[in-house]
Amino acid sequence: MSVSVLVGSQWGDEGKGKIVDILGERFDIVARYQGGANAGHTIVIEDQQFILHLIPSGILRDGIKCVIGNGVVIDPQALLDEIDFLQKHGFNFNDRLFISHNAHIIMPYHKVIDSINESGDNKVGSTGRGIGPCYIDKFDRKGIRVVDLLDKVELERKIRRNVAEKNEILKKIYNKEELDVEVILKDYLAFGNLIAQYITDVPTFLNNAINDGKSILMEGAQGALLDIDHGTYPFVTSSSPTSGGACSGVGVPPTKISSVFGIVKSYTTRVGLGPFPTELLGEEGDELRKWGAEFGATTGRPRRCGWYDAFLLKYSRMINGIERVAITKLDVLSNLDEIKVCIAYELDGKTLEAFPTTVNQLERIKPIYKILPGWKTDISHIRKYEDLPIETKNYLSFISEHSGFEISIISVGPKRSQTIEL
Ligand code: IMP
Numbered sequence: 001m002s003v004s005v006l007v008g009s010q011w012g013d014e015g016k017g018k019i020v021d022i023l024g025e026r027f028d029i030v031a032r033y034q035g036g037a038n039a040g041h042t043i044v045i046e047d048q049q050f051i052l053h054l055i056p057s058g059i060l061r062d063g064i065k066c067v068i069g070n071g072v073v074i075d076p077q078a079l080l081d082e083i084d085f086l087q088k089h090g091f092n093f094n095d096r097l098f099i100s101h102n103a104h105i106i107m108p109y110h111k112v113i114d115s116i117n118e119s120g121d122n123k124v125g126s127t128g129r130g131i132g133p134c135y136i137d138k139f140d141r142k143g144i145r146v147v148d149l150l151d152k153v154e155l156e157r158k159i160r161r162n163v164a165e166k167n168e169i170l171k172k173i174y175n176k177e178e179l180d181v182e183v184i185l186k187d188y189l190a191f192g193n194l195i196a197q198y199i200t201d202v203p204t205f206l207n208n209a210i211n212d213g214k215s216i217l218m219e220g221a222q223g224a225l226l227d228i229d230h231g232t233y234p235f236v237t238s239s240s241p242t243s244g245g246a247c248s249g250v251g252v253p254p255t256k257i258s259s260v261f262g263i264v265k266s267y268t269t270r271v272g273l274g275p276f277p278t279e280l281l282g283e284e285g286d287e288l289r290k291w292g293a294e295f296g297a298t299t300g301r302p303r304r305c306g307w308y309d310a311f312l313l314k315y316s317r318m319i320n321g322i323e324r325v326a327i328t329k330l331d332v333l334s335n336l337d338e339i340k341v342c343i344a345y346e347l348d349g350k351t352l353e354a355f356p357t358t359v360n361q362l363e364r365i366k367p368i369y370k371i372l373p374g375w376k377t378d379i380s381h382i383r384k385y386e387d388l389p390i391e392t393k394n395y396l397s398f399i400s401e402h403s404g405f406e407i408s409i410i411s412v413g414p415k416r417s418q419t420i421e422l
Contacts, residue, residue, distance in 0.1 A: 002027070002215040002258050005246040008223030009262040009316045011270035012241075013296070013303060015328030015411060016263045017041030020057040020219050022409070022419060023261070028214040030058030031067035031206060033249030034239035035221030036106060036134070037078040038127040040297025044414040050089070051297050054079050056219050059091055069202055070102035071239060071249025073134040074146065076191035099195065100202035100250070101147035104138045106130040107159075108184055109166035116174050124235050125272025127299050135238040137162070146199055149192030159185055203251025210256055218246040218257075224316040225270075232359050235274025243320040262322035262405065264313060266330045266395075269303040271296050275362040278306035278342045292332040307369065309342040313403035315355035326409035327396065331418075336374040339395060343402050344368040372398060380413040385422055 006023065008014045021043045024030050037053040043060055044050075050060060054074060058064040068074065083093060110130030117133075118126050126132060137143040142162060148155045160181060167178040206216060222241040225231045230242055239245065243260045247253060267288060270276050280288060285305045288294070294303035316322065333339055345352040345365040356362040375391040382388055388396075388410075400407050410420040 003210060003218070003252060003256045004216070004259045004261055005218045005220065005243045005257060006261045006263065007220045007243050007320050007322065008241060009264045009313060009320065009322060009325065010223045010268055010309075011225045011276075012039075012221075012223040013269055013271065013294075014223060014263040014265045015326075016219065016221070017043045017052060017057045018411060018414060018416070019263050019326045019328065019409065020217065021060055022416060024058040024061050024064055024217060026215070027058070027064065027217040029065045029067060029206070029209055029216045030056040030219055031069055031202075031216055031250045032056045032072055032219045032221065033069045033246045034071040034241055035237065036073040036129060036131050037075045038129045038131045038237065038298060039221035041221075042297050042414070045416060048089075049414075050086075053082060053298060055082050055086065055097065058217070058219075059086060059093075059096065062092070064096070066097050067200075067202055067206065067250065068097075068099045068103060069250035070100040071245060072100075073104045073106055073131055073138070073239075074099070075106040075129065076188070076195060080191070080194055097198045098200035098202060098205055099146055099198040101145065101199050102202075103146045104134055104143040105146060105149070105188075106134045107144060107162065107188075109163065109170070109179055110134045110137070112170065112176070112179070113166070116176070122234070123273065125274070127296075129298070132238040146195065149188070149195055150199065152189060152192070155188060155192065156185060159188060206250055206252050207256075210252070216252070218250060218252070220246065224320055225312065227319075230319045232274045232362060235272065235359065243322075259323060260321045262317065262320060262325040263328060264325045264403075264405075265328050266333055266399075267292070267308050268306045268312070269294050271299070271301055271303050275359055276304055276306055277312070277345065277362065277365055277367045278309045278340075279304055280306045287335070288332070291335060292329055307340040307342055307367075308399055309367070310399055310402035311342055311345050311352075311367075312355065313399075313405075317404050322405055324406045324408045326411060327399070327407050328411040330392065330396075330410055331378070331380040331412040333395075334375060334378055334380075337376065339372050339374050340369040341372060341399060341402065342367040343370050370398070380418055382412060383417075383420060385410070385420055388420075
C-alpha cells in the first residue's frame with residue numbers, strides 16, 4: 001500500500017505536471033486535493049505540450065484513474081473544455097475521471113468579484129479565476145457544490161439566492177452591472193447534465209482502493225509558500241497546498257499517508273505580488289526568465305525569478321514533512337558563471353533561526369548567500385547522475401544538504417526523457 005503526497009515546495013510553478021506524469025506511472029490513482037483552474041501543469045509528450053488546469057496529470061498515462069477531490073474548486077466550463085481538448089487528443093475518459101460530490105463550483109460572480117478585488121487596495125496578483133471568492137462562499141456555507149448539479153430544484157434555488165445577494169453587492173457597493181440569473185441558470189443546469197457521469201463519493205472510492213492495495217498519488221497545486229495558513233499571507237492562494245491539505249482535500253486519513261514528495265525548482269520563481277527575498281531584478285532576472293521560459297501557464301504573466309533559497313526550503317520541508325524531492329529545470333542554470341544559494345536570513349543584524357512569521361519581516365530580511373561555480377555546459381542530454389559535471393553534482397549536494405532533503409529525481413528539460421533518477 002502506498003499513498004504519497006506530492007507538493008510544490010516553493011511558490012508554485014516548480015514543474016509538478018512533468019513529475020506527476022513520471023511518478024504517476026507507478027500509481028493506480030492520482031488525486032488532486034486543492035486549488036482550481038488557477039493552476040497550470042505543463043507536460044510535454046513527444047514535442048506536444050499539454051497544459052492541465054483541473055484534471056490530474058495522470059490522465060495522460062493509460063490505465064491511471066484520476067480524482068478531483070472535495071478540496072478543489074471547479075469551474076465547470078474550464079473542466080469541460082479540458083475534457084474536450086484531451087479527448088480530441090485521443091485520451092480516454094472511460095471509468096477514469098472521478099469528481100467529488102463535495103467539491104465546490106466556481107460561479108460567474110466569483111470571477112467578477114475576483115477582478116473587483118484585484119482592482120482595489122487588496123490586490124494580491126490573483127489569476128482572476130474566481131478561486132478566493134469561491135472558497136469564501138464555501139467557508140460561509142453558501143457555496144454551490146458538485147452534488148447540487150444533480151438536483152435541479154435545489155440548484156435553481158441556490159443559484160437564485162446567491163445571484164440575488166451578489167447582485168446587491170455588485171450594484172450597491174461596487175456600482176457594477178448586475179448578472180443575468182436566467183443565463184447562469186441555463187448554463188449551470190446544462191453543466192450538470194455533462195458532469196453527472198463523473199460524480200463520485202470520493203472518500204469511499206479512495207479508501208476502498210487503499211483497502212484493496214491500490215496506490216495513490218495525491219497531487220497538490222500551487223506551492224507551500226502560497227498556502228493560506230503557512231504561506232506569505234496575504235499574498236497567497238485561498239487553499240492549503242501543503243501536505244496537510246491532502247487528507248482533508250480528498251477524504252483520506254493521515255494514518256494512510258506513507259510519504260511526502262516535494263517538487264523543487266533549482267532556482268526560485270513567484271507570480272503575483274508579495275515578498276521574494278532572493279529575487280533578481282533587472283537583467284539577471286530577465287535572463288533567468290528567458291532561459292527558463294518563466295511565463296505563467298495559466299495567465300501568461302512573466303514570473304519573477306531569483307536564486308535558490310535553501311532557508312525557505314528548510315521551512316517548506318518542515319511544514320510539509322518532505323523527505324525526498326525532484327529537482328526541476330536544472331538545465332536552465334547552465335549558462336551561469338556562478339550560482340548563488342541563499343543559506344540564511346539576517347534581520348536587523350541578527351541571523352534568523354526560523355522562517356519569518358510576518359510578511360513585513362520577510363520584506364526586510366537580508367539574504368546571506370554562498371556562491372558556487374557554474375558548470376557552463378549543456379546538461380539537457382544527460383540521463384545518468386554519474387555523467388553530470390562535477391560542479392552540477394556539487395550544486396545538488398549543496399542545496400540538498402542545506403535544505404535537508406534527499407534528491408531522487410533530477411529534471412534537465414521539459415520532456416519525459418529528460419529525467420535522471422537516482
Ligand atoms: P489566486 O489563487 O488566483 O487567487 O491567486 C493568488 C496568488 O497565488 C497570486 O499571487 C497568484 O499568482 C498565485 N497563484 C495561484 N495559482 C498559482 C499557480 O498555479 N502557480 C503559481 N502561482 C499561483
